[in-house]
Amino acid sequence: MRLQFNDDEQAIHDAFATFFAKECPTEVVREAAPLGFSRDLWQKLGETGVPIMALPENYGGGGANLRELGIVVGLAGSSIAPVPLVEHAVATRLLARLSETETDLAQYLISDESAIATLALRPISSKDSTANLLPAGAIANTFVALHGNDLIAVTSPPPLISLANTADLPIANREIANSEIANSEIALPDILATATEATFHFSRAVSEWQALTATAICGLGQRALQIGVDYALERQQFDRPIGSFQAVQHGLADAATELEAAYYLCQRALWMLDNEAENAPDTTAPSTTAQTFAAMAFLFTSEAAQRATAASLHYHGGYGYAEEYDIGLYYRRAKGWSLIYGSPAQEYQRLADTLLGPIAVA
Amino acid sequence: MDFSLTSTEQQFRDELREFCSEYVTSEVKELTRNGTLHNWELHRKMADRGWLWGAIPAELGGGGRSPMEMAVFTEELQLAGAPIDAIGNIVLVASVILELGNDFLKSEVVPKLLNGESLASLGYSEPEAGSDVAACRTKAERDGDEWIINGQKMWTTMAHEADFVILLTRTEAPKHRGLTMFIVPFTTPGIEIQPVWTIGTERTNATFYDNVRINDRWRIGEVNKGWQVMLACLKYERGFAGGQYPSVPLIEAAHHHAETHTRPDGTLLIHDSVLREQLVRAMIDVEACRVLAYRTAALAAAGGQFGVEGSMTKLFSSERYQQHCDWFLDMQGPEGLLRWGTPEAPNDGEIEENWRHAPVTTIYGGTSEIQRNNIAEHRLGLPRAR
Numbered sequence: 001m002r003l004q005f006n007d008d009e010q011a012i013h014d015a016f017a018t019f020f021a022k023e024c025p026t027e028v029v030r031e032a033a034p035l036g037f038s039r040d041l042w043q044k045l046g047e048t049g050v051p052i053m054a055l056p057e058n059y060g061g062g063g064a065n066l067r068e069l070g071i072v073v074g075l076a077g078s079s080i081a082p083v084p085l086v087e088h089a090v091a092t093r094l095l096a097r098l099s100e101t102e103t104d105l106a107q108y109l110i111s112d113e114s115a116i117a118t119l120a121l122r123p124i125s126s127k128d129s130t131a132n133l134l135p136a137g138a139i140a141n142t143f144v145a146l147h148g149n150d151l152i153a154v155t156s157p158p159p160l161i162s163l164a165n166t167a168d169l170p171i172a173n174r175e176i177a178n179s180e181i182a183n184s185e186i187a188l189p190d191i192l193a194t195a196t197e198a199t200f201h202f203s204r205a206v207s208e209w210q211a212l213t214a215t216a217i218c219g220l221g222q223r224a225l226q227i228g229v230d231y232a233l234e235r236q237q238f239d240r241p242i243g244s245f246q247a248v249q250h251g252l253a254d255a256a257t258e259l260e261a262a263y264y265l266c267q268r269a270l271w272m273l274d275n276e277a278e279n280a281p282d283t284t285a286p287s288t289t290a291q292t293f294a295a296m297a298f299l300f301t302s303e304a305a306q307r308a309t310a311a312s313l314h315y316h317g318g319y320g321y322a323e324e325y326d327i328g329l330y331y332r333r334a335k336g337w338s339l340i341y342g343s344p345a346q347e348y349q350r351l352a353d354t355l356l357g358p359i360a361v362a
Numbered sequence: 363m364d365f366s367l368t369s370t371e372q373q374f375r376d377e378l379r380e381f382c383s384e385y386v387t388s389e390v391k392e393l394t395r396n397g398t399l400h401n402w403e404l405h406r407k408m409a410d411r412g413w414l415w416g417a418i419p420a421e422l423g424g425g426g427r428s429p430m431e432m433a434v435f436t437e438e439l440q441l442a443g444a445p446i447d448a449i450g451n452i453v454l455v456a457s458v459i460l461e462l463g464n465d466f467l468k469s470e471v472v473p474k475l476l477n478g479e480s481l482a483s484l485g486y487s488e489p490e491a492g493s494d495v496a497a498c499r500t501k502a503e504r505d506g507d508e509w510i511i512n513g514q515k516m517w518t519t520m521a522h523e524a525d526f527v528i529l530l531t532r533t534e535a536p537k538h539r540g541l542t543m544f545i546v547p548f549t550t551p552g553i554e555i556q557p558v559w560t561i562g563t564e565r566t567n568a569t570f571y572d573n574v575r576i577n578d579r580w581r582i583g584e585v586n587k588g589w590q591v592m593l594a595c596l597k598y599e600r601g602f603a604g605g606q607y608p609s610v611p612l613i614e615a616a617h618h619h620a621e622t623h624t625r626p627d628g629t630l631l632i633h634d635s636v637l638r639e640q641l642v643r644a645m646i647d648v649e650a651c652r653v654l655a656y657r658t659a660a661l662a663a664a665g666g667q668f669g670v671e672g673s674m675t676k677l678f679s680s681e682r683y684q685q686h687c688d689w690f691l692d693m694q695g696p697e698g699l700l701r702w703g704t705p706e707a708p709n710d711g712e713i714e715e716n717w718r719h720a721p722v723t724t725i726y727g728g729t730s731e732i733q734r735n736n737i738a739e740h741r742l743g744l745p746r747a748r
């Protein structure tokens with residue numbers, strides 16, 4: 001077991017820690033709102049090859065595994081970077097799995113190199129003709145969705161305006177054209193897979209999204225905690241730093257503990273998904289599959305990061321509530337990046353069906 | 363990052379699973395209900411397999427199982443619900459003697475502990491010195507080749523079964539600098555052991571030392587350097603203290619109960635969505651404990667310091683365990699109040715027993731507040747609060 005970075009991983013970490021520190025100070029995050037997207041940052045990230053780093057090499061990608069991509073994703077999370085890195089990586093990996101060649105894949109991303117792909121996280125009924133609250137929906141050129149029995153890819157011009165939301169997420173509703181409606185201006189979707197093949201690929205992609213998003217949220221939470229610790233060391237009341245008060249210390253220590261667990265849950269989820277992809281056996285004898293573990297890590301990390309950002313904001317006193325302070329940016333995104341997936345209560349019930357068996361109908 | 367086990371670690375896990383399924387039976391677990399969380403028969407079987415020697419680091423002359431093998435060892439025993447407290451004490455005391463003790467202690471005490479003959483108790487806490495253990499008052503005075511010990515220890519768990527106690531004493535006034543550590547055989551005249559019954563199933567003890575005379579060769583470490591020995595003791599807890607998986611047998615019991623008991627409307631409890639969420643949350647928390655335990659072991663294997671990580675694991679697993687105990691006792695409704703031995707007690711009162719045990723887990727082995735102090739100071743770099 002090696003629960004620290006090897007040299008390659010450390011090199012990725014160091015390079016991108018520098019990248020995000022330089023290219024994504026919180027001014028960039030603020031300027032990107034309310035759309036929730038910085039094209040400039042996305043282009044710079046594109047130049048580094050990160051958006052395609054975890055695509056297979058024979059599809060023109062970097063051939064990295066999810067753990068390596070996760071290092072960058074975690075750092076993007078620390079900087080609450082307004083770029084759809086996770087959505088794009090997951091959707092393009094999915095498209096690659098279902099495209100025979102690099103050229104087949106390229107058709108979805110034709111417009112230019114900075115074109116964006118995304119994934120609808122919830123299955124859409126065949127009767128519905130929109131993908132609602134689509135993550136990165138305001139900016140993506142192509143989205144993949146499970147529509148009825150079909151896994152489809154829709155390519156259409158992005159609206160470039162997002163539904164106003166608490167976390168400045170670039171979400172939008174996107175239309176799915178229907179062959180029965182005449183003269184639709186939008187191209188018909190491509191069907192990538194159907195029936196069990198469709199659900200198989202869809203659920204794998206959702207699990208990748210959960211594990212990677214959890215990793216981003218964990219980075220977000222860790223940075224928020226650090227912001228709180230720095231503030232607690234600096235702010236003086238009663239003639240001493242508020243960080244010397246035990247009540248404050250213990251709240252921060254609890255947050256640190258939960259985030260520590262969250263971090264390694266995320267790492268393990270990514271490792272299990274990498275293993276699953278390579279058909280490698282899991283020698284640690286887990287009680288669950290990689291996909292279930294990804295959902296567990298996602299739920300745990302979402303809550304840990306939300307508690308950490310809330311604690312950190314609270315220990316700022318009134319200033320935490322002021323728009324000017326960065327902690328509020330983290331607080332809102334910890335909620336938004338988590339809740340966009342869906343209600344946690346529903347996710348717990350879905351997991352219960354897997355872990356405890358479904359409710360048998362008498 | 364790589365979470366895979368080596369083939370040696372994996373084989374050890376398989377061996378442990380086989381052992382536990384054969385020997386950690388419900389009868390064995392029931393025998394611990396006399397209050398002593400220990401079973402001699404099981405203990406000797408483990409000693410016969412060389413597992414006690416194995417738990418001692420190689421550089422001290424032990425079997426040198428790696429930190430990861432030890433993590434697997436404590437994990438599997440806890441998952442099976444086997445008592446591990448006594449093993450933890452043995453490994454700790456034997457390791458400290460091998461690192462800091464004299465030849466006499468090495469030949470007189472260590473083999474008895476590691477061959478499964480003898481147990482050892484930890485004599486740190488006193489009536490007036492708990493979290494602030496360096497406030498120890500039990501006095502040791504030099505008398506030629508001998509020492510005379512007077513005082514009282516509190517919470518000397520396992521003293522009534524053990525042959526030895528590692529005893530923290532005061533030899534001079536200044537706080538951390540005036541402490542000296544001894545290994546004391548319980549057969550030494552002047553020692554009295556009184557039971558302290560707890561609200562849990564376990565029994566612990568108050569131990570009294572009245573002009574207890576022991577030869578200087580029972581001293582471990584230098585005079586007035588007892589605090590260094592104390593730090594070594596903490597180092598050799600090797601993941602035993604407190605445990606990381608108290609919730610696992612509890613969750614199994616709760617799941618079993620929910621699948622076999624109905625709600626007033628006749629449907630099974632397991633169909634209750636609130637309970638389903640609680641079970642899933644508890645299962646996720648167990649995975650969190652597991653990665654924290656592995657992280658601590660991996661750090662130890664890499665030769666790193668792991669004090670803060672150990673604190674995090676202990677804090678998290680005990681705090682969540684208390685929450686789980688509350689959830690699952692409540693699940694049982696009033697029947698949950700019934701204790702083992704009562705025929706109507708669901709699942710022979712297993713959840714109720716866990717619930718009574720739960721409070722101590724955030725107290726012993728360093729309270730949650732002490733763990734949080736440690737994390738705040740050493741991870742977050744906040745000013746020392748004490």
Ligand SMILES: Cc1cc2nc3c(=O)[nH]c(=O)nc-3n(C[C@H](O)[C@H](O)[C@H](O)COP(=O)(O)OP(=O)(O)OC[C@H]3O[C@@H](n4cnc5c(N)ncnc54)[C@H](O)[C@@H]3O)c2cc1C
Nearest residue numbers: 484485486487492493517518519725726727728729731748
């Ligand atoms: C069943 C059982 C078995 C035990 N077995 C052993 C054993 O085998 N050997 C042994 O030596 N000891 C043993 N102990 C003792 C145990 O380690 C102590 O109980 C523990 O360290 C706490 O000390 P205390 O009970 O004196 O509580 P105190 O130290 O008096 O603490 C009381 C409360 O004050 C809080 N507090 C104390 N200091 C601080 C601080 N600096 N900041 C914030 N809060 C603080 C604590 O968290 C706690 O909530 C055992 C205890 C029990 C209950």
